[in-house]
Amino acid sequence: MSPPIRRIAHLDMDAFFASVELLRYPQLKGLPVVIGGGRRRADDELLVRFADRPLSRIPVEAFPLLKDYVGRGVITTATYPARQFGVGSAMGMMKAAKLCPQAIVLPVDFDEVRRCSRTFKSVIAEIAPVMEDRGIDEVYIDFTEVPGGQREGGRVLARLIQKSIFEALGLTCSIGVAPNKLIAKMASEFNKPNGISILFEEDVQSKIWPLAVRKINGIGPKSEAKLHRLHLHTIGDLAAQSREWLVDNFGQAYGHWMHDAAWGRDDRPVVTESEPVSMSRETTFERDLHAVRDRAELGAIFTDLCTRVADDLQRKGYVGRTIGIKLRYDDFRTATRDLTLDDYTADGATIRKAAGQCLKRVDLSRKLRLLGVRVGKLARADAVAAEAPAQAAAAPLASEHTPDLFQDLQPAASEPP
């Protein structure tokens, strides 16, 4: 057997946010549906009106339509039937309503989107462990050493992954398999939705060169405009230029990169996602604040940062043991302090207490321009819960009884008038 050749896949979910909504409302399958609008759940009213039946039995006629939408919202994504009318991501809803007034409008359900995102990635990771997370709905996968990864250029493994994701979630995706990430990313768009596209090095000329320069991931609108001014429109136009000419016009790094990209060369590895080490939130104030004179304001900001870190941890499924703070003074000096708890936590009040303790150990006589809260020594919440179910919740502090500095300044509402 010949040694395996490098095969890299790019997988991208189809009309992701919209497809997630269709899981809840399968009666909308095949219809033009757009996701977008304000924060208000446009289907709230529906849920109340049809509280007596399952979501899948709400009549299609009852859903809100694009033609009735008033506001300045933009479309996040659209189902493929809606795209046939020219409606798509980033288009204003009022403009889209002119193209496809009959489209159904639904808001995005971020929690559900995130859950689906986690699930499809874990399905892939079980089949092909070298996977790089590229965001909510896309990943790169190294097929090279995976069983089936070489058969039919990767088509066999790609089919298995598509089937496994569909069985787990009822969602479809599109996959491109190619010699590297750069080409794989372009290839995954070739047969959308629910498609597979297999490219080899020798296909670059016929399949990649006719595409617009903008299709290269890394050529944005500014570079595109400049290339157009130089009368270069397709990737083939770019490939026809000498390396030196590209370097002269676009600089060393970018010029060399462009030349390689146009010839389909890219040796970036697929980087398996490492676990986060810490999560933090910080904020720079609109004006410098003083610990005593602006204590109510600072206290509220401090609590808000703790709540937000706690939300981040909970949403991403982590708990942490080291709570830290960061201050930047008006002279730009920075101070950090941290405290390690006995038990893991993702609880806002616990984080707030520990962070308050840290605060007592810094100089608060100077004005502050920035405040940050960090939680480190992270572990997956489910792993910790499985190990020590009794301990996971409560996190006693090192010194419960010492008041912390912003603590007695906070909450503002309880201060004497």
Ligand code: DCP
């Ligand atoms: N998204 C967004 N804002 C944008 C573009 C996209 O919030 N300007 C969200 C909605 C998409 C998701 O990210 O569902 C994934 O983006 P894609 O570009 O992959 O678009 P889709 O998955 O919706 O469609 P496609 O089938 O073309 O991949």
Ligand code: MG
């Ligand atoms: Mg997508």
